C-alpha cells in the first residue's frame with residue numbers, strides 16, 4: 001500500500017509484476033479512478049483509486065530514478 005499522495009507522471013512499483021515482466025508503471029491519470037501505463041509494454045490499466053493504492057507497493061522517488 002502507498003499513501004494517497006501521488007501525482008501525474010510519477011512511476012510506481014506494483015505488488016504483482018505485469019505479464020510482460022515489468023512491475024514499474026507510470027501514472028497517466030488521477031482522480032476517482034487512476035490510470036497507469038506499463039513501462040515495459042505500454043499497456044494501460046484503469047483502477048479504482050482505492051484498489052490502486054492497495055495494489056501499489058512503492059512510489060519511485062526522483063532520486064531512485066537517478067540512481068543516487
Ligand SMILES: [Zn+2]
Nearest residue numbers: 018020038041
Ligand atoms: Zn507490461
